Amino acid sequence: MIEGARIDHAGHDNDPAAHLHDIIQYWETVAAVRSFVDKNRDTAMIGTSDHETGGLALGTEHDYLWYPKYLKPVKKSSEVICRELGKVAANERDNFVRNTVIPSYLGVSNVTDADVSSVLRAAESSSTKCKLAVGLIVSRLAHISWSTDGHSAVDVGLYAHGRGTEKLRGSYENTQVGEFLRDYLQVDLAPVTKRLSNQLTEQPGFKWAHEPPSIITRRDADKHSTGSAAAAAYHAQLDSYHPLHYKGGHSHSH
Numbered sequence: 445m446i447e448g449a450r451i452d453h454a455g456h457d458n459d460p461a462a463h464l465h466d467i468i469q470y471w472e473t474v475a476a477v478r479s480f481v482d483k484n485r486d487t488a489m490i491g492t493s494d495h496e497t498g499g500l501a502l503g504t505e506h507d508y509l510w511y512p513k514y515l516k517p518v519k520k521s522s523e524v525i526c527r528e529l530g531k532v533a534a535n536e537r538d539n540f541v542r543n544t545v546i547p548s549y550l551g552v553s554n555v556t557d558a559d560v561s562s563v564l565r566a567a568e569s570s571s572t573k574c575k576l577a578v579g580l581i582v583s584r585l586a587h588i589s590w591s592t593d594g595h596s597a598v599d600v601g602l603y604a605h606g607r608g609t610e611k612l613r614g615s616y617e618n619t620q621v622g623e624f625l626r627d628y629l630q631v632d633l634a635p636v637t638k639r640l641s642n643q644l645t646e647q648p649g650f651k652w653a654h655e656p657p658s659i660i661t662r663r664d665a666d667k668h669s670t671g672s673a674a675a676a677a678y679h680a681q682l683d684s685y686h687p688l689h690y691k692g693g694h695s696h697s698h
């Protein structure tokens with residue numbers, strides 16, 4: 445399996461240039477795998493994603509146009525830029541952002557005080573905010589917008605090539621891709637599925653594999669007014685089951 449995980453990371457950062465570069469790398473990888481499949485007729489490849497990240501939209505100024513030319517001169521990801529900025533002495537940061545980051549790293553010729561101060565303010569707050577502020581400068585010029593710094597709910601592409609993959613044309617649930625692979629590889633997943641579902645799996649900070657949140661249901665919570673003990677218990681329980689997403693904290697890595 446080959447994972448193009450940095451596409452997701454750039455989506456989280458709302459960093460359009462890093463996003464594009466990692467997509468291009470993914471295309472190049474797909475081309476290499478595809479030529480392998482063409483030479484080895486008993487093989488197949490499937491390309492898909494478990495979700496979209498960032499809620500990317502193009503042509504956001506009501507003109508139905510976007511401007512990829514603004515992505516081309518970008519030299520560094522906002523992740524790298526913000527890491528570098530973090531190492532610059534506080535009294536040198538304005539100069540660094542104004543004379544290096546925006547003109548050289550982002551290739552933006554028109555450096556504005558507003559952009560400089562938005563990056564500086566964001567960097568003071570957190571590296572996450574810094575990355576979003578840097579990405580926004582390029583996104584705005586390119587007429588790209590993002591609806592989230594997390595994962596979105598849009599359907600994702602499913603691409604397949606090679607022997608037997610014509611079965612995968614159309615719209616599928618992600619579990620059906622797994623079923624296709626099971627049948628394709630002629631493996632018996634039932635014993636391992638049974639073993640896994642009888643076993644408690646440990647994933648740090650992600651506990652819903654242990655006990656689904658059924659002790660107090662949403663209906664129980666809704667029967668009571670907000671602020672009731674039942675509602676508070678329900679939400680505390682959700683917090684404990686979804687610590688990464690429900691609280692809005694963001695510390696996952698894929």
Ligand SMILES: [Zn+2]
Nearest residue numbers: 452497595698
């Ligand atoms: Zn992610």
